[in-house]
Amino acid sequence: MTDLPESLFANPVWSALHTKHRHFALTAGDACRYPADVAPFAAVASPSADALLQLHSLLAPAESVWIVGESYPQPAKLAFEQTLLCLQxxxxxxxxxxxxxxxxxxxxxxxxxxxxxxxxxxxxxxxxxxxxxxxxxxxxxxxxxxxxxxxxxxxxxxxxxxxxxxxxxxxxxxxxxxxxxxxxxxxxxxxxxxxxxxxxxxxxxxxxxxxxxxxxxxxxxxxxxxxxxx
Structure with missing residues (x-):
């Protein structure tokens, strides 16, 4: 049976942007994202308010991105609009x-x-x-x-x-x-x-x-x- 290691796949966008896709990565501290014309995905190292504020700095006004995670704080100037449950x-x-x-x-x-x-x-x-x-x-x-x-x-x-x-x-x-x-x-x-x-x-x-x-x-x-x- 083939497995998908938790260390890589619990936060797969972060893993990709720090390895095989690092050439795409736009980063600010504990936040990173793909360019908007590549993919609508971003990631933070951990679900903290500081990391989300760093993510905020990577977004254009009114821009939306998808991030993986179960629970996040609600920082100012960022809105959580919807969730999408996915199977790996x-x-x-x-x-x-x-x-x-x-x-x-x-x-x-x-x-x-x-x-x-x-x-x-x-x-x-x-x-x-x-x-x-x-x-x-x-x-x-x-x-x-x-x-x-x-x-x-x-x-x-x-x-x-x-x-x-x-x-x-x-x-x-x-x-x-x-x-x-x-x-x-x-x-x-x-x-x-x-x-x-x-x-x-x-x-x-x-x-x-x-x-x-x-x-x-x-x-x-x-x-x-x-x-x-x-």
């Missing part, structure tokens, strides 16, 4: 990915507008113009149109997160999401990496797919949408 799931190392049966194409910054438009149909606001720089992304096309995609988001040492899995509503039910996930998993296995993902606890359709493929739940984490009020 991992694919056990003993599972063997099936061979590919569909043409899957690499995506790059040149395809960013298409990728943002497609993901906005499913989870608007999470995928930004430079999100594709966080890892490798791949897509499936039909008559030249990007109809399905997926790639890597948070990257920790040895653990790339599978993310951005999305299929256009007109093309769902054809196994494209599963094909893209297996493509990423095959790439990870060749490099000795562990495939994992986040999924909203309310997204039962996606959870059912991941479980059917063999992903197992490791823990639940709470995302908090925090905005700068001044």
């Amino acid at each position: 799931m991992v694919l056990p190392a003993e599972l063997v990915p099936p061979a590919s049966t569909i043409e899957i194409l690499p995506l790059s910054n040149d395809h960013a507008p298409e990728m943002v438009a497609l993901t906005d149909l499913a989870f608007p606001g999470f995928f930004r113009s430079r999100t594709c720089e966080m890892g490798s992304y791949f897509g499936i096309r039909s008559n030249g149109q990007l109809i399905a995609m997926g790639g890597e988001r948070l990257t920790l040492e040895g653990y790339p997160e599978i993310s951005g899995i999305c299929t256009h509503p007109d093309h769902r039910g054809k196994g494209y999401a599963e094909s893209l996930i297996w493509h990423l998993v095959r790439n990870h296995r060749r490099e000795g990496l562990v495939s994992w993902l986040h999924v909203s606890a309310t997204n039962q359709r996606a959870i059912d797919l991941y479980r059917r493929m063999g992903f197992t739940e490791v823990r639940r984490v709470t995302l908090n949408l925090v905005s700068r009020e001044d």
Whole structure:
């Protein structure tokens, strides 16, 4: 059975921005974040008022970011707007990915507008113009149109997160999401990496797919949408 170490995954954004994604990190003391055009995620070293004030300094007025954590103080000039419960799931190392049966194409910054438009149909606001720089992304096309995609988001040492899995509503039910996930998993296995993902606890359709493929739940984490009020 494959595990996701608590030391890395209890605060995965912090872990990523201090290791594999440190080149993205914007920091202020015990707070850090991704640039706004990369991802809407930030982190603090601990849930303290001082760390949240440092986070405040990294945000533009009225800007919102997501941070992981169960309980935070309520500092001035920051508003906690909503929470999102997510499952962290991992694919056990003993599972063997099936061979590919569909043409899957690499995506790059040149395809960013298409990728943002497609993901906005499913989870608007999470995928930004430079999100594709966080890892490798791949897509499936039909008559030249990007109809399905997926790639890597948070990257920790040895653990790339599978993310951005999305299929256009007109093309769902054809196994494209599963094909893209297996493509990423095959790439990870060749490099000795562990495939994992986040999924909203309310997204039962996606959870059912991941479980059917063999992903197992490791823990639940709470995302908090925090905005700068001044």
